Amino acid sequence: MIKSHLPKHGQTKNNKGFGSVEFLLVAAPLLMLGMGSIEASYWYITRQASSLALFEAARAAATSHANPQNIEQAFEKALQPLFVPAGNFTSPSARMLAYFSSIQKKTGLAPWRIVIKNPNQADFIDFQRKDLPISQQTGLPAIDNNYQYEQHQRSGTGTFSGHNIFQANTLQIELTYPYRALIPGLGQLFRLLADNQQDYDKQLMRQGILPIKQTLSISMQSHPVLWPVEANGKVLYSHTPASGNGIDSSHTQGMPTCSGLWCELNTRPIDAPIPSETTLPDNPLNTIPDNQQVPSPNETGNNSPTASNEPLPEEGISVDGKDPACGVTLCCT
Structure with missing residues (x-):
């Protein structure tokens, strides 16, 4: 006699909904894993784009006396590919400015910051x-x-x-770029981790924005200049000038x-x-230290009896090798 393994009508009614529960148990982790992958990819793309923009800003600074205005212009110009496609905006530049404006309104600070750490004051x-x-x-x-x-x-x-x-002619700049997460829940996590951060970073994270920090060093190809900067500007120095x-x-x-x-x-x-x-x-003879000896007229090859009352020629003066003037040639026109 063959027995039927089909469930009875009452048992089928009691098992109703089990498939939905099992789907949710499996789909929720997969959905979070997929969203996390998208978030990590977007963060990595943002980090790479800001790194390339920082390099272009450093190149512009190296050839323009580390001018903060040139650093700002070069950085924002090189960052525009990050905002392609433009979407509802007229151009990637307009989309970028809109993003910076939203960051500035939310934090009350500069939308990004580059600090010139070297050369310092x-x-x-x-x-x-x-x-x-x-x-x-x-x-x-x-x-x-x-x-x-x-x-x-x-x-x-x-x-x-x-x-x-050599170190004084090496430009070192540090970038802090704000990253706004795609997943809304991550902003609350950033707020919880804001206590141990520095001032600018701390204020960004308190608003649910993750700061991306990068540092770059490059040799100067022009004379470094200590330019005036705004206190809350996008490009600052590691020190704060009084005026x-x-x-x-x-x-x-x-x-x-x-x-x-x-x-x-x-x-x-x-x-x-x-x-x-x-x-x-x-x-000039009055500036010669006591440990330096002025040769006599016989040593300098000048036998004139009045030579002692006249300034000695430059090549006849004995100079200490540690003197800061050693090896310097003064030319007069």
Whole structure:
């Protein structure tokens, strides 16, 4: 006798809905996994696009005296491919500006930020050159980018920065780019993780926005200049100038205004007042230290009896090899 394995009518009614429950148990993890994959892919694309834009901004800065305006323009121009297609906007640039505007309205801060970490304020104190054309045109501190090996042999390591001229001519910038997640629930997670972040990052994460941070270093191909910047602008320095222009006066008390041929870098006390203008000495022989000897007329090949009352020729002066003027040639026209 063959028995039927078909369920009875009452048992079929009791099992109704089991298939929907099983589908939800399987579909929910798969759906979250798919959404997470899309989120991770979009985050990676955003990170790569912002990295390439940061590189273009660094290239523009290296050839334009690290001008913040050029950095901002180059970064936003190179970032436009991230906002393709334009969608409801007229162009990718318009879509990008709309995104930045929404970030700025939500946070009250700049939509993104690049911090110039090097050269810093101490580098300009140690290595600034006021006779550079760009410094004379702008009236701002500048660092000489030419003949860096010769400068290093002459000046060595800076007193206040601890850097050499090669490091002072290396541009290091740090980008903080805001990433708005596609999954709404991730914004709340970012808010919970905002406590241990820095100021700008913390304020972004408190609004449910994830900051993407990247750092890039590149050698300068022009004279670095300490440009004025806005306090809440998109491009800032690692220090905050008091007036937004030049070197912060609160950090320069007791510091020399230059480190050139006639600056008394190693002899001036820290608390000594700094002269407003640096002038050349009237008699170069008066600046020779006590440990340096001026040769006699016989040693210089000059037998004139009046030679002792006249300035000695430059090649007849014995100079210490550690003197900062060693190897420097002064040309007069």
